[in-house]
Amino acid sequence: MAKTILLLSLVALTFSCLAFAFEPSPLQDFCVADTTSPARVNGLACKDPMMVQASDFSFSGLHIPGNTSNAVGFVAKAVNAVQVPGLNTLGISLVRLDYAPWGINPPHTHPRASEILTVIEGSLEVGFVASNPENRLISKVLQKGDVFVFPVGLVHFQRNVGYGNAVAIAALSSQNPGVITIANAVFGSNALIASDLLAKAFQYYTLKMAKQMLLLSLTVLTISSLAIAYEPSPLQDFCVADSMSSGIYIYIYKYIHACTHEFILISSLMVQANDFFFGGLHIAGNTSNAVGSSIKPVNVAQIPGLNTLGIAIVRLDFAPWGINPPHIHPRASEILTVLEGSLEVGFVTSNPENRLITMVLCKGDVFVFPVGLVHFQRNVGNGFAVAMAAFGSQNPGLIGISNAVFGSNPPIASDVLAKAFQVDKEIVKQIQLKF
Numbered sequence: 001m002a003k004t005i006l007l008l009s010l011v012a013l014t015f016s017c018l019a020f021a022f023e024p025s026p027l028q029d030f031c032v033a034d035t036t037s038p039a040r041v042n043g044l045a046c047k048d049p050m051m052v053q054a055s056d057f058s059f060s061g062l063h064i065p066g067n068t069s070n071a072v073g074f075v076a077k078a079v080n081a082v083q084v085p086g087l088n089t090l091g092i093s094l095v096r097l098d099y100a101p102w103g104i105n106p107p108h109t110h111p112r113a114s115e116i117l118t119v120i121e122g123s124l125e126v127g128f129v130a131s132n133p134e135n136r137l138i139s140k141v142l143q144k145g146d147v148f149v150f151p152v153g154l155v156h157f158q159r160n161v162g163y164g165n166a167v168a169i170a171a172l173s174s175q176n177p178g179v180i181t182i183a184n185a186v187f188g189s190n191a192l193i194a195s196d197l198l199a200k201a202f203q204y205y206t207l208k209m210a211k212q213m214l215l216l217s218l219t220v221l222t223i224s225s226l227a228i229a230y231e232p233s234p235l236q237d238f239c240v241a242d243s244m245s246s247g248i249y250i251y252i253y254k255y256i257h258a259c260t261h262e263f264i265l266i267s268s269l270m271v272q273a274n275d276f277f278f279g280g281l282h283i284a285g286n287t288s289n290a291v292g293s294s295i296k297p298v299n300v301a302q303i304p305g306l307n308t309l310g311i312a313i314v315r316l317d318f319a320p321w322g323i324n325p326p327h328i329h330p331r332a333s334e335i336l337t338v339l340e341g342s343l344e345v346g347f348v349t350s351n352p353e354n355r356l357i358t359m360v361l362c363k364g365d366v367f368v369f370p371v372g373l374v375h376f377q378r379n380v381g382n383g384f385a386v387a388m389a390a391f392g393s394q395n396p397g398l399i400g401i402s403n404a405v406f407g408s409n410p411p412i413a414s415d416v417l418a419k420a421f422q423v424d425k426e427i428v429k430q431i432q433l434k435f
């Protein structure tokens, strides 16, 4: 009963002191895009909050394979602020990637986002190229359950290296990451870049041959003009966290202004593909616990290469009727897709409305939880449920409401909680005993 009170009482909680990791910081709970508005802002104008619906934060059909019958044997299905207006200003989006056998996602860059990808089926060769002068190719073959990070703005690609189809889900740290396909941008621009210029740039003679050389020549490309959507902006390709480092001894390789926080830059020459990699996300978590759920986070603690990139991923497993109890991520918005089963999801807007925006998601559905708001998920099926979610922070943080309020160390005075929740002190003490 007390637990029921807790859920009801969520609406009376006030949350403040959010540490935002991006720019511009939201000045409201959300800003659902009003696509009909003629107003011009950075992003899209906000819809009247009272007109906002759960459907503004959701998308369906991400479980449906794309059609890969094309020249490259690859198709991407993006879920960004165009498909989900509620993503406006939240700095995150999702994409499903389908690959025919030996299909490729050709070399491209996202000018405004880092990317974190997990393989759902098949195996992929992935890689990115560090910027000048090293132009190191950092690549690896991924299997089902593996995770890989592509730092913002760098040229990267994927290739299905299996005889079956491959599927991946990737999240990007922008509501509108942008795609610059190198081949199209360089050789297919409108108007065309002068062919003698390209011949010189690629040290090659005919345009036709230059196209064939493109993949090999990637290492001479300079990628510039990155429009970074967060603060502090990285001043190097990446800043792999050196968790062994305690002092301020720094391998000064590039200027390291952006590597503040607890992590510092390690020499980019010591960096390995494994610094951008994590394996095992296909393995179901153990949900034999009081809430019937399990969370496997893949953030900067698991992938040092995520440091400064503003993105992370998590696998969520739910036993039948299991819940992920009401909680907050103080530093990140979240975008979730259901891989198996069906989930009831919801979030509560801040004071004074405290509107609960909720819906039931099925396989392939996508839902957005805006930064800092109380939210939850519940398996509403008799089978297991699985979801993948991404965060717009390398370290989103987790504040479990029940733990934070009733299980703090030392505990919050029971008379404070009794007054806050308008219940008897004895009830508060009973709840406190459970955490």
Ligand SMILES: *[C@@H]1O[C@H](CO)[C@@H](O)[C@H](O)[C@H]1NC(C)=O
Residues within 6 Å of the ligand: 067, 068, 069, 070
């Ligand atoms: C896939 O695309 C190809 C080429 O556009 C088309 O011929 C084919 O009918 C499509 N297949 C399906 C299942 O839609």
Ligand SMILES: *[C@@H]1O[C@H](CO)[C@@H](O)[C@H](O)[C@H]1NC(C)=O
Residues within 6 Å of the ligand: 286, 287, 288, 289
């Ligand atoms: C799952 O966790 C429960 C409780 O901690 C434990 O008893 C059980 O052995 C675990 N199951 C597996 C498969 O690890």
